[in-house]
Amino acid sequence: MSELLNSTEIDLINTNGYTGVLAAEQKQKASKILETIQFPTTRTEAWKYTRLGKISNKKFSIQKGSVSDISEYVISKDAYTIVLINGIIDTSLSSTDLPEGVICSSIKDTISTEKLNSLVGKNLKLENEIFHSLNTQNALDGSILLIKEKTILEKSIQLIHILTGEHTISNVRNLIVSEKNSQAHIIQGFFSENATESFTNSVTEIFVEENAHLTLDKIQFEDDSCYQVSTEQVEQAKNSTFTINTITLNGALVRNNLNIKVIGQNCCTNLNGAYLLKGNQHVDNHTMVDHIAAHCESHELYKGVVNDKSTAVFNGKVFVRKDAQKINAFQSNANVLLSDDATINSKPELEIYADDVKCSHGSTTGQLDEEAVFYLRARGLSEKSARKLMISAFIDDVINKIENKEVKTFVFGLLQKRFDWEI
């Protein structure tokens, strides 16, 4: 395991005099785990379809990078912006005028609220979790966003992550807390600039408290030589709503772990995802909604378009505990294969221990409807336009789940950039 990081760089972290909200005991625990842990292989159920050789064979180092112009990565012009370069907040590029009702700081600052200290790492599993442990041991920085009770944020907050350099690792650690009766929209964008074979290992812990509403749009557009493993660890208290839209448009190897614990009643959870892959990309979405409390609903819609030699993995699990009655859980994954060499591994799973629930799941994988392509061409559209139109029609209902106009426009822009889209 110690192979993964250049040891000199680890020293750098330790001599940094690092004291943050990540308690020393958690770091110690992570270090201990990392002493013996091995990278999971495809024999590990959760990694059955995703080989980690590209990551485990390399040595990464922690580097301070700099990016002079971030205009390309600004998703919303109207939002409060926090820029993180290689996982470290760059205050000179970030907004200074943060909204009232929000505490925004860095995990490396010692925040003396007991609450924040108790939340960091609360739900994040370290045992057998190499990436979580690595993140916990090595995270240098990351954002803490606390939306105070009753705050209704008009503007969005965006975390812009930029990865830069060769064989860089960014262990970025974020914490988002939506306090009681608050409402917020947060964007996480992952980009890269002059990055080769670099690695983002991101953990975002999210707490949505009673009657709070939080929407998270996650846009992944790192270089097609870069790797990303990212985890959102979410906890929802009663009467809360949490929505996450995950749009993955680039990256050599991307693994998203979305773990949502719904511990209070009357919650609503929405998980939407779109992934459009080409070349040799490998994108793996693992989602888990754990219904612990009754009277909740969750809606999951993931759609993918997979071209060339790329591979997409979808593993969506809905867990309904014994006492979680009156749960409505819907899950759907649909894929379009555009090439014979593209691969889909889709596994929707329901595990239900309560008896009064309404759950459904479905998974489809198919090709584009060639009859429809012919129909459109017979009206004068080029084959390329016809296919693009069909693909965008397929993926549109996920993209349209993004309510924020600027984010949606930005996504269409990326589609244009990467796939020469015209929507």
Add this chain to the structure above:
Amino acid sequence: MITIKNLHASIDGKEILKGLNLEVKAGEVHAIMGPNGAGKSTLASVLAGRDGYEVTAGTVVFEGKDLLDLKTEDRAREGLFLAFQYPIEIPGVSNVNFLRAALNEIKEYHGEDPINAKDFLKLVREKSAIVELDAKLASRSVNEGFSGGEKKRNEIFQMAMLNPKLAILDETDSGLDIDALRIVANGVNILKSPENATIVITHYQRLLDYIVPDFVHVLFDGKIVKTGSKELALELEERGYDWIKEELAL
């Protein structure tokens, strides 16, 4: 307009068109009739360039060009339009958006400027009125949830939007009640001009009361075996196809 000579075409190695000849001039309306399985839709598909059909012999010249050498979209851009016997539903693809894209690609092909949004909407209003297609339907997903009659009207609406030189209507009348039939036929008649031509493929003579053909052809076993005036359609309606078989000793 179009000259088809000795056209042979097969699907999965099975010959369907067996030496078909047809000449259509500008300003004319031709009806093609024939029993089920005769090859009428196959002819339409081959002309539109659908995959899976192999042309083993023959030529098709459309407006001076070798039609069979053109891609499907270029055939459309040259002015060929096929109203499908079974228009498919395309969920998520907006009817008007795709038509606008198609129209602009056709314009681009001819080196013309794209149509602006305002003119396009005007065109949509004008042309949807011709076939009495609800403007709401016109802007929905292509044919999604349309009734049989609405699908056929949508085909004629699209034809009106694209203003083709040669329109082939493949059983556009089938499944239509008499009102819908009148609307569709009226649409076709309004669009008729001395510069364009129409091939009406039909089973039933009744459509030809509304779209009056200059010629009626009988397609039988992959060939046109008889050509006559509109009276031939009436005769076919009355006597069926067997007498032709006997007359021609087929």
